[in-house]
Amino acid sequence: MHCSFKAARPLRLHPLLSPLVMVPALAGLCEPVWAQDADALAKKLANPIAALISVPLQYNYDDGYANGGYRHTLNIQPVAPFSISPQWNVISRTILPVAYQEDVIPGTDQAGLGDITQSFFFSPRETGPSGIVWGIGPALLLPTGTDDLGADTWGAGPTFVMLKQESSWTVGALVNHISDIGGSGSRRRDISNTFVQPFLAKAFPGGRTLAFNIESTYDWKASQWTVPLNIQYSKVTKLGRQMISYQGGVRAYLDAPRGGADWGVRFTVTLLYPR
DSSP states (O other), rough: OOOOOOOOOEEEGGGGGOEEEOOOOOOOOOOHHHHHHHHHHHHHTSTTTTTEEEEEEEEEEEEEEEEGGGEEEEEEOOOOEEOOOOSSEEEEEEEEEEEEEEEESOOOOEEEOEEEEEEEEESSSSSSSTTTTEEEEEEEEEEEOOOOSSOOEEEEEEEEEEEETTTEEEEEEEEEEEEEEEOOOTTTOOOOEEEEEEEEEEEEETTTTEEEEEEEEEEEEETTTEEEEEEEEEEEETTTTEEEEEEEEEEEEEEETTTTEEEEEEEEEEEEEEO
């Protein structure tokens, strides 16, 4: 049986949500090809710097703050790879938080935007004999936060990711460090934060993945770790002609500032645009 794809066409997004994404018109998918595509896309999703355009919409709920506080966060996280030479890609990763929190700061509630984190990874297009995939580049903090949800300062620093995919396993880590580099607002905060995210994922047939990661942050100003462990299950499927991934999971805080969250849940819908 012959199965074919229609060509993708480009679409420009709002600059804050980052570069160029492609909206594919998928047609003629037969079931065996669809199953193979789901597995291939699930493998790419486990790689933070894969050559895959995606738009994750990640909802987080955190609870267990002192005084009964809780927090809702929707992270809009477009990812777009670009070829800059026959040997190199650049992968743009943007995180725009939209949050509502109550009694996280006792006696107050806030709603609005958080600060944008923008990363660019320069990564070789071909892996070496070791099979290790890596990328390095800058990470930027943009002061888009409203209602005291941001640091009111510009930040910058390096970011690095390394991983290996073998058989059905993916193992790796993503690291960045961001320090404030400017800003003079009345709400400005000095920041010096190191983010360390080791991750492990096991792929199963049918585009399914079980993933574990620790999204730890060390605040050098406060000498304090925040260490949430996430356990997540996802599946790649189709919604009409749109390739999509659904993910759900739970989170436990292994360490947090005094009065911080104890636990949380995460649900993510990711729009996929294979090239």
